[in-house]
Amino acid sequence: MTIYRRYLKRSASFILTLFAASVVIFLVMDLLPGNAAEILLGTSARQDTIAAMRSQLGLDLPAYLRYLNWIGGVFVGDLGTSASYRVPVSGLITERLAVTLPLAIMALAIAVVVGVTLGVVAGARPRKATDRCVSLAAQIGIAVPDFWFGILLILLFSSTLHWFSAGGFPGWSDPFAALKALMLPAVALALPQAAVLVRVTRSAVMDVKGEDFVRTARAKGLTGQRVLWRHVVRNALVPVVTIIGLQFSFLIAGAVLVENVFSLPGLGRLAYQSLAQRDLIVIRNVALFFAGMVIAVNFLVDLAYLWLDPRMRAA
Amino acid sequence: MMTAVTMSPSRFAKAPRTNLIAGVAITSLLVAIAVVSNFWTPASPSKMNILSKLKAPLASGLAGTDAFGRDIFSMLMLGASNSLSIALTAVFFGMVAGVALGTIAAAMRGLVEEVIMRIADVIFAFPALISAIMVAALIGPGRLTAIISIALFAVPVFVRVSRGAALRIRSLDYCLAAKVSGKNRFRITTDHVLPNIAGAVLVQATTQVGLAMIVEAGLGFLGLSVPPPAPSWGRMLSEAQTYLTQAPWMAIAPGLAILIAVLGLNLLGDGLRDLFDPRSGSDA
Numbered sequence: 092m093t094i095y096r097r098y099l100k101r102s103a104s105f106i107l108t109l110f111a112a113s114v115v116i117f118l119v120m121d122l123l124p125g126n127a128a129e130i131l132l133g134t135s136a137r138q139d140t141i142a143a144m145r146s147q148l149g150l151d152l153p154a155y156l157r158y159l160n161w162i163g164g165v166f167v168g169d170l171g172t173s174a175s176y177r178v179p180v181s182g183l184i185t186e187r188l189a190v191t192l193p194l195a196i197m198a199l200a201i202a203v204v205v206g207v208t209l210g211v212v213a214g215a216r217p218r219k220a221t222d223r224c225v226s227l228a229a230q231i232g233i234a235v236p237d238f239w240f241g242i243l244l245i246l247l248f249s250s251t252l253h254w255f256s257a258g259g260f261p262g263w264s265d266p267f268a269a270l271k272a273l274m275l276p277a278v279a280l281a282l283p284q285a286a287v288l289v290r291v292t293r294s295a296v297m298d299v300k301g302e303d304f305v306r307t308a309r310a311k312g313l314t315g316q317r318v319l320w321r322h323v324v325r326n327a328l329v330p331v332v333t334i335i336g337l338q339f340s341f342l343i344a345g346a347v348l349v350e351n352v353f354s355l356p357g358l359g360r361l362a363y364q365s366l367a368q369r370d371l372i373v374i375r376n377v378a379l380f381f382a383g384m385v386i387a388v389n390f391l392v393d394l395a396y397l398w399l400d401p402r403m404r405a406a
Numbered sequence: 407m408m409t410a411v412t413m414s415p416s417r418f419a420k421a422p423r424t425n426l427i428a429g430v431a432i433t434s435l436l437v438a439i440a441v442v443s444n445f446w447t448p449a450s451p452s453k454m455n456i457l458s459k460l461k462a463p464l465a466s467g468l469a470g471t472d473a474f475g476r477d478i479f480s481m482l483m484l485g486a487s488n489s490l491s492i493a494l495t496a497v498f499f500g501m502v503a504g505v506a507l508g509t510i511a512a513a514m515r516g517l518v519e520e521v522i523m524r525i526a527d528v529i530f531a532f533p534a535l536i537s538a539i540m541v542a543a544l545i546g547p548g549r550l551t552a553i554i555s556i557a558l559f560a561v562p563v564f565v566r567v568s569r570g571a572a573l574r575i576r577s578l579d580y581c582l583a584a585k586v587s588g589k590n591r592f593r594i595t596t597d598h599v600l601p602n603i604a605g606a607v608l609v610q611a612t613t614q615v616g617l618a619m620i621v622e623a624g625l626g627f628l629g630l631s632v633p634p635p636a637p638s639w640g641r642m643l644s645e646a647q648t649y650l651t652q653a654p655w656m657a658i659a660p661g662l663a664i665l666i667a668v669l670g671l672n673l674l675g676d677g678l679r680d681l682f683d684p685r686s687g688s689d690a
Contacts, residue, residue, distance in 0.1 A: 104524065111528040119540050230676075234668035236620050238627055239643055239661035242650070250651045257650075344533035348624050352647070359535075363628055366539050374543050382531040389527075 097397065105390040112382040113165075117158050120375040148372075161375075170376045175368035180376050183361065190260055190273075191350070191357035195342055197270075197277035199335070202284035207324075207331060209285075210292025214327070215319055217297055225289060232286025238348035241279035245352070248275060258354035276353045280345045284338050291334045295327035302326070329399050336392030340385050426677025429612075432670025440487040447480035452635040460653045469659040472642070473649055478656065481637035482663050488632050489639055489667070492549060493618035496556035501611050503557070504564020509599055511565070512572035513591040523569070526562035534559035534621045538630050547630040555625070556618045567610045571603035605682035609675050616671030623664050639664055 132141055145151050149160060164170055170180035213225040249257040255275050261268045299305065300323055308318045347359030354360075358377055365373035443451075448467060455475035463470040469478040507526070511519040532540075538555035545551060575581060576599060584594050625631040626640020634641070639660045646656035 104527075108524060108527045108531065111524065112531045115528060115532075116540070119544065230672065231665070231669060234616065234620075234665050234672055236623055236661065236664050236668075238624060239657075239664065242643060242647060242657050242661070246650055246654055246657065250654075340530065340533045344535040344621070344624070347533075347535045347539075348627060351628065362536065362539050366543055369543070371543060374539060378532070378536050378540055381533065381536050385531045385533065386527070389530075 094397070098394070101390065101393050101397075105386065108386050109383060112386060113162060113379055114158070116375055116378050116382065117161065120371055120378070121154070121157060165376075165379070171372045173365075173370055173373050175365065175370040175373070180373055183373065184358065184376065184380060187356060187358045187361045189263060190355050191346055191359060193269075194273050194277055194280065194350070194355065194357060195346060197273055198280035198284065198342060198345075201277055201281035202288055202338075203335065205281070206285035206288025207292050207328075210289040210331075211296055211319070211324055211327075213289065214293035214296025214300070215323075217293075222293070226293065229286040229289040229293075232282050233290070235282055235286075236348075237279050237283050237345040238352050240282050241276060241349050241352040244275045244279055258352070260355050272353075272355075276349045276355060279352070280342065280349050283345070284342060287334065287338055288331065292327060292331050295330045296323055299323045299326045329396065332392055332395050332399060336389045339388040343381050343385060423677065423680070425673045426681060429670055429672070429674025429677045432666060433674050436486060436490065436667050436670055439483050440490045443480075443483035443487045447477075447483050449477035449480045451476060451480040451484045451637050453477075460649060460656075462653075463655050463659075470653065470655045472645065472653070472656055478642070478659050481642060482639070482659060485637040485639045485642065485660065486663065486667065488549075488636055489619050489622050489626075489664075490615075492552050492622050492631065493556065493615045496553045496622075497560050497611055497614045497618050499553070500557040500560025500614070501564050501607065504561045505568040505600075505603075505607055507561070508565040508568030508570075509572045509595050509603070511569045512576060512599070513595050519569075522565065526565040529558055530562040532558070535624060535628070538625050538628075542630050547625075547633065549632050552622055552625045552631040556621050559621065560614050560618065563614060564607065564610065568603055568607055571606040572599045575599050575602045605678075609679045609682065612671055612675035612678060616668040616675070619664060619668055619671070623660075 132144055142151075149157060152160070161171075168181050170184070172178065173180050173183055176183060209225050209229070213222040213229075216222055244255075245257045248255045256272060260272050263269050296319075305318060305322055308322045309315075313321075343359075346357060347362060349355075350357040350360040351363060358380065362374060362377045362381075365371075365377065453476065455471070457475065458466050458471055459473055459475040461467070461471040461475075463478075467477040467479050469482060472478055472481070507522050511522040534555050537558050538551055541551045541554050572595070576594070581594055581598050584598055589597070622631055623638075623640035623643070626638035626642075627644045629641065629644070631640060632638050642660040643657060646653070646660070649656055
């Protein structure tokens, strides 16, 4: 299979998965008992009121038309109007994304830098004191719930030291204040991710160290550090990139919780608040957005995998 | 050049068992506490006593009291039972569905395998908390919502693990011999594949229960798991946020409980992996 056909196959699979995810969301949120009109108006609402609301929401149309209306709207950026906020859902998502996206990027950056560095340090000299300390810390880090770690950070840095505020978001008009408000949540979100990356990197570095080309590089007379960073780490990053893709799902789930701990007006908090307000239209679109992000990141990781490891292209 | 990989008995015997011992010890303690809490707790976990509210650890009970004067240690004990029962039930159903789909994919190959793997991809696209929010929108929050969303989240993990392990087993000589001797795909799966992938599935299940306990705590934190007055580690953390400066122990104790429980299960998973596959060498 040529490389182009392989890229094409992955792209087709990506689009198919996105489509299937949208169908699942539609089935769960639209077709199962307890439709949006009844949920919005409550069980005591009169039948004619429910009928009017059904018509207003387009719920009296056949299921396939409702699906097409929704997906057609997604393509042109018209996601409907939020029942509780009374504003277009697309605007709501864009506004909240301005918090969630930087938060996720900061958390991922912290996790990658800390996780990969410590993983390389540990894997370079396995079973030595540094490796044992790093591995123990990683083992504990994986078991720490990110939202609890967020609460501990508030306890230390907000309540005790007063270095950071305990929550809230000042907006991007003051970028420094905005970044400062996202710092503790990003660290909280990054901890379990970094711990996983430490373990994966450590194990990958140990595997690659045993490969023939590393022995060759050493035999050529390269220094230990040069062999480690130029040959070992570069090759060990292939599985690490895959794990980053798989971990993205946890990052999204963590964001829902951490945004609630720090009262950040992000997408996760929007999803949670919409549940409290029974705003099914918002939940449906936020769920599609989150699922789409997970699928897209894994697709990009697949492509990166093909690019990073030439052997995969021929496989 | 082919290199024969053999495990000498001496090396197997010397394989580090620290993880396994620590994992078994912590997990046994967790299970014991969860079981005992259904019959006995130092105080009633739901009994309020406003006069002794927000008491520090040891001033009233081992872990202090909360804003309603309830004994935190007793709440933690019963919380362990709630959290563990949800995690075990959810992982069990996720495992059964995932292993069934994974072994079918490995046995059938072709279009069936492709369809199953794409279904797994689609389920994987929904983080447990997002599924929980969707499910809760339909049937309301509670134990069932938590179990459904955590089980769904576990399915693709088991599909991938069991399919990978099953494909490896099916390529081995004894499976090929069974095929030649006329056994059909179903019999090969039940007689040879399932018994041989059980170890890998058990290791994954152990780690998955730990992960499920973290997710359950997250759901409890958002009020999507067991409803009050049943104690939940996650909801205890949520309630603790209001009293962070006055009663930090309210936030520290449930988090430590989750940390220790998950750490124990992860160590047990690592220990079992070392036992079944000493070459993996997870122990530092």
